[in-house]
Amino acid sequence: MLDKEAALAVLEALPIPVIVKDLNHRIVFVNQAASGYFQDPIDTLVGKTDYDCFPAEHAATYWQMEEKVIATQCPCENEETIIGPEGKPQIIITTKTLVTVANESLLVAYFINVTAQRQFEEQLRQAQKMEAVGQLTGGIAHDFNNHLGGIIGSLGIMQKRIAKGTCVGLERYTDNAMASAQRAASLTHRLLAFSRRQSLNPKPLKLNDLFDEFQSFINQSLGPEYRFEVHYEGDLWTTFCDHHQLENAVLNLAINARDAMPNGGIIICQITNSASVPGLFEGECVCISIVDTGTGIAPEIMNRVIEPFFTTKPIGEGTGLGLSMVYGFVKQSNGHFTIESTQAKGTTVSLYLPRYIGETCQHTSSTDEPLKEGLQQTVMLVEDDEVIREIIIEVLEDLDYHVLSTGNGQHALELIVTAAKPVDLLLTDIGLPGINGRDLAAHVLDRFPKLKIMFITGYDKTVTLPKSLFRHDVEVMTKPFTISELASRVQRLLEQD
Known part of the structure; x- marks a missing residue:
């Protein structure tokens, strides 16, 4: 066993700051590496306490930490900010432990200055934040311009027809402009949902009529190279959810499926009544599955696809909010969400919404009221x-x-x-x-x-x-x-x- 003098010599040679105190909290030893953290020369510190060297509020914290080490005989770690000799704040991680040297119990404290590391972490967070904001604003601009294109284009055709003195077919373009405007509104709601828990308006909803009506709109949105097919048999059970958010969720999934199929193809929306889903969902539910035959999702990013802002699309072509919003909507609706994907074969995203037993609310368009x-x-x-x-x-x-x-x-x-x-x-x-x-x-x-x-x-x-x-x-x-x-x-x- 090293004697006290030899032990202190070892501590002096260490490149990290070390302070040794007795059980009365008085300084016994300070190595050279710690000298930069004290106002006074280190040869004048022996016999002093933290109250002699630091502001009272800091000294009290150090004292309490040391009392805990003495009482429990277990090491204690703490991150704290101190003011260095140059008046600049320094972030240090301090570890204090109890050791016995030559039959004498001593408190040994060593600390690591992590100021530069924390500054780098903050710079990295800011860079990631700016990247996320850039991805978000680019994606929002892309999506919003698409919606504005539908509105402006429809209004332009209406103006031309009115100028020619004909109103034939105007209803089609007013409907298109209204639908595009509603999708633009849902885009802002997605942003609000990301910034705070979105406010849902759930009602009992039977899905047959909703999807029969909604299918044509999705087909118009996807483009001529794609076909969105809704498959179900018989009467679907009633569920309890916000029908606008459900429409938005299905549209998001359909667009993701389209983007995964650059050469076009068929996107299937399979809706089934399910007694239960062992291991996933207890109780009766309605399952809505969006199936594509696209590129699939790489296994290494599967766990990240529902993270806000995460996207594999180029900047300006996606917000990274779509799947996170779908996931949030399903969870708020007391449902469940799964993704199954095989690269080069396709992806299936399934939404499980609980069955509602009670009076059915018929879905109607607000424009019909x-x-x-x-x-x-x-x-x-x-x-x-x-x-x-x-x-x-x-x-x-x-x-x-x-x-x-x-x-x-x-x-x-x-x-x-x-x-x-x-x-x-x-x-x-x-x-x-x-x-x-x-x-x-x-x-x-x-x-x-x-x-x-x-x-x-x-x-x-x-x-x-x-x-x-x-x-x-x-x-x-x-x-x-x-x-x-x-x-x-x-x-x-x-x-x-």
Whole structure:
């Protein structure tokens, strides 16, 4: 066994900083490598405690750590930030342990400076973040431009036909423009879903009619070289989910399948009722499988395909959000998600959604709902986007509402107070210049407590509202919305007692 002097000589030769203390926390030895972490020369440190060398709050932490080592006789490790002699913060990992030298128990502390490593890690995180943002923005621009292309192209054809004095076939192009706009809206919802837990609107849903209607849209989206076929037998069981998010999930999977089949082909959507899936899903469920005969997924990346931002597509051709959104939707719907893939043969992605026992909700398009007329109630509209404001005004006036409108909150307050007849509904954007929508509503309710409020926002509908606005006569509607949705929501809110 080394005597104390020999042991200290070994510690002196080490290239890492080492401090030795007795069980009263007094310094016995400091090697040369540790000298840069003290203000005082190391030959003056013997006999001192940490309270003599460091700020009190740091010294207290070191003292507690040492007491723990003494009590448990087990090593203890801690990462901490100290201020070095040059006044710059240093990140160190300190390990303290109890040793016996020449029948004397001593506390030995050695530490490693990881400041440069942590700085490198932060630089790497920033680089990865910028790469992810670049991938995201490029992919979003690519997808959004596709949707805008459908809208602009359809409107252009409509303009030409109207200029020629013919309205034949216009319905086809209005439907195409509306469908493209709805897909663009779902793209922004995917971003909101990534940034926070997405807000679902689940309902009992029978899938036969939904897929019969949705199949033609997917075929239009995929292009002429591809055919999307839906296969099922008999009546499918009812499930309980958000039908818009289900459509979005299936569309994402169909597009992924298309991209894996560069030479075209058939994509199969197989839907079956299943009593259970041993080892995967207990209980009755509906299984929706998207099957392609494409390039397949390499085994080494199979575990990463549902990670947000992960994509094998070139920058600008994919967001890396598609599969992660599908996975999140299925899990939020209490379902299960599997991927089976063989390279050069194809991939099958399966969604298992629980069977719902209860009253069936027939899927209907919101554009088929009849518009309800108002009873000449007065609506105060506050929207800073002039185009949106003009559209809402026209919709509400066509439905026999009296509309007051402005683009800022302060003017809205003045209009409400001076209105010739009481205002029945405040319909306001949340993100307004000056007084925002939340503050405007709070001010108005102080003076007119029975006034009904509807917020319209481009953010997620779970947007935070103050507790004072958690009322049955306050609603939030997410942009973009259809004319039917606007009319029915306004009517329903005004009919409430």
